[in-house]
Amino acid sequence: MVPTPLTVRAPAKVNLHLGVGDVRPDGFHELVTVFQALSLHDDVTLTPADELSLHVTGDGVRDVPTDPTNLAARAVVALAERYGRDPNMRIDIVKGIPVAGGMAGGSADAAAALLGAATLWGLDIGRDELDEVAATLGSDVPFSLHGHTALGTGRGERLIPALARGEFHWTLALAREGLSTPAVYRELDRLREAGDPPRAGSPDELLSAVASGDPHRLAPLLANDLQAAALSLQPGLRRTLRAGMEAGALAGIVSGSGPTCAFLCAGADDAVDVGTELAGAGVCRTVRVASGPVPGATVVP
Numbered sequence: 453m454v455p456t457p458l459t460v461r462a463p464a465k466v467n468l469h470l471g472v473g474d475v476r477p478d479g480f481h482e483l484v485t486v487f488q489a490l491s492l493h494d495d496v497t498l499t500p501a502d503e504l505s506l507h508v509t510g511d512g513v514r515d516v517p518t519d520p521t522n523l524a525a526r527a528v529v530a531l532a533e534r535y536g537r538d539p540n541m542r543i544d545i546v547k548g549i550p551v552a553g554g555m556a557g558g559s560a561d562a563a564a565a566l567l568g569a570a571t572l573w574g575l576d577i578g579r580d581e582l583d584e585v586a587a588t589l590g591s592d593v594p595f596s597l598h599g600h601t602a603l604g605t606g607r608g609e610r611l612i613p614a615l616a617r618g619e620f621h622w623t624l625a626l627a628r629e630g631l632s633t634p635a636v637y638r639e640l641d642r643l644r645e646a647g648d649p650p651r652a653g654s655p656d657e658l659l660s661a662v663a664s665g666d667p668h669r670l671a672p673l674l675a676n677d678l679q680a681a682a683l684s685l686q687p688g689l690r691r692t693l694r695a696g697m698e699a700g701a702l703a704g705i706v707s708g709s710g711p712t713c714a715f716l717c718a719g720a721d722d723a724v725d726v727g728t729e730l731a732g733a734g735v736c737r738t739v740r741v742a743s744g745p746v747p748g749a750t751v752v753p
């Protein structure tokens with residue numbers, strides 16, 4: 453019998469609010485964050501096979517490992533070990549999410565692989581159990597499973613769904629070079645030792661703005677404590693952020709640990725206009741338009 457492949461699609465994320473607290477004894481920072489899942493996605497296809505193998509195509513593939521350190525492979529192995537299954541399968545990843553771009557691309561692949569393997573094996577497990585495995589793989593993996601808009605605390609893995617009305621429109625400026633998430637956190641620690649960069653306050657007002665569906669209300673409330681550190685490591689991002697605002701975006705922010713810059717726009721057409729101007733200004737490698745919120749990892753029929 454020819455094995456039947458199963459494809460799962462998982463979204464990118466942007467942090468509408470990313471408040472970074474102090475370093476915990478386990479080395480992680482305490483976070484208060486508001487995630488939104490965007491229409492940019494990776495597709496992960498699992499096919500039962502005689503050995504575990506990985507095949508990656510799409511944007512930025514040269515920086516994606518095809519060995520067991522790939523987060524999708526780690527997800528399959530973690531689930532197989534926990535439920536006594538055989539992890540052997542072919543994993544095909546089509547990257548649409550920028551690699552090392554601060555948009556949780558690896559986490560999306562891990563979430564897709566978890567859901568895909570659980571479905572292939574017919575595991576009778578609830579979301580809570582899948583979430584538990586997800587959190588062992590990375591702080592953003594539980595959100596990649598759930599999608600939509602959510603408040604994340606702890607390392608970002610403890611989620612509370614947030615109300616969101618309507619659709620928000622984004623233009624994304626993808627950078628030429630990636631940024632390592634641990635390096636950005638280290639830079640923030642360094643900046644905080646040297647001075648006292650301002651910290652994002654409570655996300656309450658931002659959550660009301662998301663619930664209102666009004667991008668004009670949301671724009672001035674976007675906040676990211678990692679932005680100063682990302683700009684310190686890649687000063688050219690200041691030009692990118694400036695160019696997006698000059699092109700008519702309502703607000704621009706570094707996405708997570710960067711270097712992708714996310715611009716909130718008034719509507720879908722405005723997002724395309726901002727993208728066209730950014731592409732012409734030569735301040736980024738390429739641009740994408742996206743909307744959110746969208747669901748988390750989903751089996752493609």
Ligand code: ATP
Binds near residue numbers: 517553
């Ligand atoms: P985050 O926003 O969650 O901090 P990111 O989006 O900045 O992460 P990723 O695209 O997840 O970054 O990649 C970070 C690193 O993880 C890559 O440089 C790569 O070496 C490694 N990696 C492992 N598995 C994957 C995967 N499936 N896709 C992309 N990168 C992966």
